[in-house]
Amino acid sequence: MKKAFVFAVLALFLAAAIGARAEEILRLATTTSTYETGLLDHIFPPFEKRHNLKIHIISVGTGKAIKIAENGDVDIILVHARKAEDKFVEDGYGVNRRDVMYNDFVIMGPADDPAAIGGLQDAGEALQRIADGGHTFISRGDDSGTHKKEKFLWSRLERVPGGDWYLEAGQGMSATLRMADEKNAYVMVDRATCLFNKDKLRLRLLVEGDKDLFNPYGIIPVNPFKHKHAKYETAMALVGWMTSPECQRMIAEYRKMGQQLYHPNAADPVR
Amino acid sequence: MTLYALRQTESSAGDFRLKIDDCLLQAGRIYSIAGPNGSGKTTLLNLLAFLREPSGGRIFFKGNIVDYADRAGLLRLRRRVGYLMQNPYLFNMSVYDNIAYGLKVRAVPGDELRARVEAIMARLSLSPLAKRNAHRISGGEAQRVALARTLVLNAAVVLLDEPTANVDRASVRAVEEAVLRINRETNTTVILTTHSEDQAFRMSRHRLCIIKGRVSGVAYENVFEGTVHEASGGVRTVVVSGETAFTIAGAVPGRRATVAIDPEDIILSENRFSSSALNVFKGTISRIDDADGTVRVFVNVGEISLCAVLTRKSLAAMGLTVGRNVWLTFKASAVKVL
Amino acid sequence: MDYIFNGVREALKIILSGDAEFVAIVGVSLLIASISTTLAALSGIPCGVLVAHKRFSGRDAVITVLNTFMSLPTVVVGLMVYSFLSRRGPCGSLGLLYTRTAMVIGQWILAFPIVAGLTVAAVSGLDERIHPTALSLGADPAQGFRIFLHEARFGILAALVAGFGRVFAEVGVSMMLGGNIRGYTRNITTAIALETSKGEFALAIALGLVLLSVALAINVLFGLFRRKSL
Numbered sequence: 001m002k003k004a005f006v007f008a009v010l011a012l013f014l015a016a017a018i019g020a021r022a023e024e025i026l027r028l029a030t031t032t033s034t035y036e037t038g039l040l041d042h043i044f045p046p047f048e049k050r051h052n053l054k055i056h057i058i059s060v061g062t063g064k065a066i067k068i069a070e071n072g073d074v075d076i077i078l079v080h081a082r083k084a085e086d087k088f089v090e091d092g093y094g095v096n097r098r099d100v101m102y103n104d105f106v107i108m109g110p111a112d113d114p115a116a117i118g119g120l121q122d123a124g125e126a127l128q129r130i131a132d133g134g135h136t137f138i139s140r141g142d143d144s145g146t147h148k149k150e151k152f153l154w155s156r157l158e159r160v161p162g163g164d165w166y167l168e169a170g171q172g173m174s175a176t177l178r179m180a181d182e183k184n185a186y187v188m189v190d191r192a193t194c195l196f197n198k199d200k201l202r203l204r205l206l207v208e209g210d211k212d213l214f215n216p217y218g219i220i221p222v223n224p225f226k227h228k229h230a231k232y233e234t235a236m237a238l239v240g241w242m243t244s245p246e247c248q249r250m251i252a253e254y255r256k257m258g259q260q261l262y263h264p265n266a267a268d269p270v271r
Numbered sequence: 272m273t274l275y276a277l278r279q280t281e282s283s284a285g286d287f288r289l290k291i292d293d294c295l296l297q298a299g300r301i302y303s304i305a306g307p308n309g310s311g312k313t314t315l316l317n318l319l320a321f322l323r324e325p326s327g328g329r330i331f332f333k334g335n336i337v338d339y340a341d342r343a344g345l346l347r348l349r350r351r352v353g354y355l356m357q358n359p360y361l362f363n364m365s366v367y368d369n370i371a372y373g374l375k376v377r378a379v380p381g382d383e384l385r386a387r388v389e390a391i392m393a394r395l396s397l398s399p400l401a402k403r404n405a406h407r408i409s410g411g412e413a414q415r416v417a418l419a420r421t422l423v424l425n426a427a428v429v430l431l432d433e434p435t436a437n438v439d440r441a442s443v444r445a446v447e448e449a450v451l452r453i454n455r456e457t458n459t460t461v462i463l464t465t466h467s468e469d470q471a472f473r474m475s476r477h478r479l480c481i482i483k484g485r486v487s488g489v490a491y492e493n494v495f496e497g498t499v500h501e502a503s504g505g506v507r508t509v510v511v512s513g514e515t516a517f518t519i520a521g522a523v524p525g526r527r528a529t530v531a532i533d534p535e536d537i538i539l540s541e542n543r544f545s546s547s548a549l550n551v552f553k554g555t556i557s558r559i560d561d562a563d564g565t566v567r568v569f570v571n572v573g574e575i576s577l578c579a580v581l582t583r584k585s586l587a588a589m590g591l592t593v594g595r596n597v598w599l600t601f602k603a604s605a606v607k608v609l
Numbered sequence: 610m611d612y613i614f615n616g617v618r619e620a621l622k623i624i625l626s627g628d629a630e631f632v633a634i635v636g637v638s639l640l641i642a643s644i645s646t647t648l649a650a651l652s653g654i655p656c657g658v659l660v661a662h663k664r665f666s667g668r669d670a671v672i673t674v675l676n677t678f679m680s681l682p683t684v685v686v687g688l689m690v691y692s693f694l695s696r697r698g699p700c701g702s703l704g705l706l707y708t709r710t711a712m713v714i715g716q717w718i719l720a721f722p723i724v725a726g727l728t729v730a731a732v733s734g735l736d737e738r739i740h741p742t743a744l745s746l747g748a749d750p751a752q753g754f755r756i757f758l759h760e761a762r763f764g765i766l767a768a769l770v771a772g773f774g775r776v777f778a779e780v781g782v783s784m785m786l787g788g789n790i791r792g793y794t795r796n797i798t799t800a801i802a803l804e805t806s807k808g809e810f811a812l813a814i815a816l817g818l819v820l821l822s823v824a825l826a827i828n829v830l831f832g833l834f835r836r837k838s839l
Contacts, residue, residue, distance in 0.1 A: 027707060036807050041791075058707055058788040072696035073706045175806040200808060227696060229704060320745055350747040360738035363760050373746040420746065 024053040026234045027074040029066075031144055032172035034078060034217070035059035037192045037261055043250050047241040053234065061172070063143030069093060069220075072227035076235040078242075080190075080217045081145035083152075094220035099270070100242050101251050101262040102216040105149060106194050107207035108177075109135075109186040117186075123210040124157055131157075134165040136185035140176050141168025145215070150188050153212060177201070190215055192261035199257065216265065219243075242266070274298040274333060274428060274460050275319060277486075281327035282314050289314045291328070291486040294479070298427075301454050301461040303471040306481035307496045307529060312464040313357055315481060316430045319462065320354040321345055350377060353426035357433045357464075359417035361405035366397060369405045370420045377424075391423040394449060411439040418446060422453060429453070431463040435470065447474060468492070468576055469569065472560055482529055493532040493577055499523050506549075509606070515573040518549040520603040528608050536605035537579035539568060540598045541589060548602045552577070556595050559586070570599060619811030620818060630792075631812065635819055638796040641709060641787075642777040645716035649724045649772050652717075654765060657728025658757050662740065672729060678722035683781030690715045691785050707788035712796075715782035720772035727771055731764025731838060732757055763838030767831050774827040778820060 034040065035057060044055050058068070062079045069077045070093045078100065079085060088094045107117065107126050115135045117126040130137050139161070140147035154161050167185070169176040173193045180187035181201045194205060207213075219242050221235035241247050243266035251264040275296040282289045289311040296302060296319075304312050317323040318330065324339045331337065338344055353373075361369050367388060374384045392398045395415045400408060405416060414437045421429060434450065435443045451474065453459045465471050471478065479486060480494070497511035508516040509528050517530060543551065554572035561567075566581045568591065577599055581589075591597065623631050660671055692698050694706045694714075705711045735757065743756045758765060776782075780798035787794030789803055797816045804813040 032806070054793075056707060056788070056790045056793060058790065068695070072701070172806045174808055178808055197808065229696070229702075322741065322744055346747070346749055349744065354745040356738075356742065356745060358738075360736050360742045362739070362742075362756065372743075376743075376747045376749075376752050424747070 024051075024231070024234065025056050026053055026076065026231055026238060027056045027058065028076050028078060028238070029058045029060065029064075029068055029074040030078040031062050031065060031080065032059050032174075033144070033146060033190050033193050034080070036172065036174055037196055037256065039192075039251070039254055039262060040078075042254055043242070043247055046250075047238060047247075051234070051237060055238070061140075061142040061144040062146075062148065069222050072222060072230060074222065075231040076219065076221045076238060078217060078219045079145055080215050081148045082216060082218070084145075084148060085218045085220060088220060092226055093223055095223045096236065096239060097218050097220045098239055098243050099265050099268060100217045100219050101248075101264045101266075102214060103191045103262050104208065104215050105146065105188050105190050105213040106205050107186060107188050108180070108194060108201075108203040109206045110184045111202060111204050113204070113206060115186065118204070118206040120207045121209045123153055123188075123207060123213050126207045127153055128157055128159075130186050131159060131161060131165075134163065136165050136167065136183055137161070138176055138180040138183065138185050138187045139166065139168045140173070141170045142172075144173075146173060146188065146190060149213070149215065156212075177203075192256070195259045195261060196256050217262075272298045272333070273331075276331040276334075277318075277328070278331070279328035280318065280325045280330055282311075282318055282323060282325050284314065287311065287314070287484060289318075289481075289484045289486070291315070294486055296460070296462065298460050299454075299458045300477050301451075301463070301475040302477045302479055303475040304462065304464045304479045304481060305468070305471055305492075305494060306464075307494065310481040311484045311486075312481055313432055314484075315486065316354065316356075316432050316462070316464065319428075320352050320430055321348045322354070351427050353421040353424045353429040355417055355421040355429070355431045355434055357436070359414070361413055361416055363406055364404065365402050366405050366408065366416050367392070367401040369416055370397075370423055373420055373424045387423050387425075391419045395419050395445065410437040411442055414438045415442060415446065418449065422449065425457070426459070428460040428462065431461065433464055433466065435465070443470075450474065468578060469558065472567065492534055493537075494529065495531075495575065496527065496529050499526055499528050509608075512574045515552070515575055517606045518603045519606045519608060521608070523608055531607050532577070532601060532605055533607070534567065534578045534580045536601050537577065538600045539570075539579050539581060539585075539589070539591070540600065541595075543598045544600070546600060548600045550599075550601045550603060550606065552599045554597060554599060556591060556593050556597060559591065559593060561586075568597075570597060572599065616810045616814045620815035623812060623815040624818065631815060633792055634795055634797055634800045634816060637709075637794065638777060638798070641712050641716060641783070641796060642773055645713045645776050646720050646724075646769060646773040648713070648717045649720035650769055653721045653724030653768075653772070654728050654758070655754070656721075657725040657765075657768070658732050658754060660725070661729045661732035662757065672726070675722045675726040675729070679726055681719075683719060683779040684785065685781070686718055687715055687782040687785030690718065690782070694786065706786065707790065707794065709787070709794055711786040712783055712794055715786045716776040716779070719779060719782060720776050723775055724768045724772040727768030728761070728765055731761040731768060734764070735760050761838070763834045767834035767838060770827055770831045770834060774824065774831070777827070778824055 030040065040057060048054055058074060062081045062084065065077050065079050066084055066088055068074055085097060089097055107123065109117065115129045115133045117129050120126045139150055169179050173189060174197065177187060177189050177193060177197055181203050219239055221232060221239060222230040224230050224232035248264035248266050251262050252260065254261055273295050277291045277294040280291040304315065306312050318325055321337065329336055332348060337348065362372065370391065371384055371388045374387065392401060395418065397415055397419055400412060405413065418434060431450065435446050438446055450461055454461050463474065495511040497509040500508045500510055500516065502508060506518060507523065508518050509530055510516040552572045554570040556568055557571045557576060558569040559566060566583055566586045568579050568581060570577050570579065579599060660668060693700045694711055695701055739756060739760055740753055743753050748756065778798065780802055783796050783799050784802065787799065789795050789799040797820050801813045801816050
């Protein structure tokens, strides 16, 4: 009996130890595509050090990131789905949205390009040709920012994609891209992820430059009046950091494989 | 001093009922309880060990009534009793640890514990087995270990349920000796059950009898169980084993019956003689027990053992010795159906 | 084949180099799994002994429920606990989501039925004379309980090992409740999920090798204890 008692005390101590932390924690939800390029691990540490806190990053799909912010399980979100972000703010869940950076989407596909979309600057036209020809297309299918952008393009064509050729991966950006690579299919992907993985793939970048493929990122603190426990001031400090000239420069200078992945735009007039 | 007093005590388990009207057990004595299987011997011992609460009546220990609602008090009483159960279970640990268990549970200090365990092991020739796992010893050895773990407790009263069952012939003596010794040396009260009339007489002067759940201070002897047969001519017999059947008088309900014959009613003779008695058997004397002036002669008839009494004079006059063939005669009416 | 060999070679490099991030990830797995198994032991073993020993109405139902929960998919458990711990949920004010504590809670729920259920099996298989024998030798209720633990020790150890195995290799609960936060709640399984989705197979394989080794050790131990208990 004594041994069991000692064990119990020990376990409880450990439990308390693993729960308690010396520094403050700020919880941020973001998308997998953002997290997987490693940008955040690059631009957060200076902020963490300066304020002696740790940012806990929970990377999920955009839809889930917004949902858990609505639930109040995180203090701030960084996502790329303008319409959803605006609704998030309008519904009172978030406040003080700021632009942080943008990248764009591109359409990749098999090297032999059976849908003949290579070189197009019109994303809608490209998707039209893919659908008409029934060429395999892998969609994120997870309500992420990427997926929302894709759905927006389809809706503009007044087309609901479906059939054997349209596959919904339900996974993160890299996983979806890899699936497309395996199947030698067409896929819409953000440029950062494309650049990051280009050399590992046999797919080729075929369509870029369409304004509709523009992919802006917004940072939004959770509304402290909606969720009283949300670390509002710290979240605002992070917004301050992300939109500061120093951090914006770091974002611009972030390179992978020699390529710039993101373009800072906090300085642009607020739209 | 009265150790146990059972007043109107009842205990039921399923459809079996044990009923004790009035029973007093004195301290310092050795009691043997006889009775066929299923008669309630184990239930009685469970009551005396305070493992079972009676469904009716009261039990007194050392003059104080036993309060079954008092958990702590009940535990204390249980710890004053050493109980060797029938077909005992040894724990999955060494022989030493098994024997030490009762002492450990009572928080006996290490040195004293070791001394007592080693002493009892020596007495029952178990020392070489000390480190062996108790599940890896023979049946006879296991029974001795179970006895050791009971005796080591130095309890005021020791209850033994068939203590020499499963014990090899050679060790039976050793076990009986050990029990007799602790009663002699420490005045421990011993209450034991046994199948063997012989053993009952070897070990105790005081007998209790349980038949079909009723305890009586009257010690029935020559108790047997058998099947009722109706032979031709209206003669009823109870077959108690093999070819041995007692002729009885009167009707018996049911197919099985328990019978007892008072040893005083059995006539011993060297030769067969004719009489009106219907029960005549030939047997061999297995033992002659001479105590307090009455002589008890145990005779093997077929597979059973019958006991008859004689006076010393008759014994001498007939010159009976162990191994002699004798004839037993008794009337049908002498066979009491219980 | 090259692809696989390269992956394994890179993985071995990571393991042998004692890469800090790698070690941290393994550490989180060990820490969380150990604590939750300990909690499952403290709660599950007494529960198992009780259910095995005492006859009460609904006993069969309890055993059935335990057996059902033993094989629940981990994401289901993750989802159930998530709905409780989220700020929107009843225990939201505790702010436990995405913490190590949440992972421990989820894994405790996974391990408990296994530890309790296998303890019931181990104790039920014991000789029914054990308890009366202990009582007749003067054991009080606590000592009577302990003799069960002693007699069924190998079966109970097997139960603990099985419980640990279940939580060490699961990802559903860890991911949903821990959030895969680097250096904090990222354990072997959630890290593998992340690295494979990023295409970083070397680290994933390295972690997978560790997981396999632990799983192998667990199965060997389990078999050993089971054999000794029979």
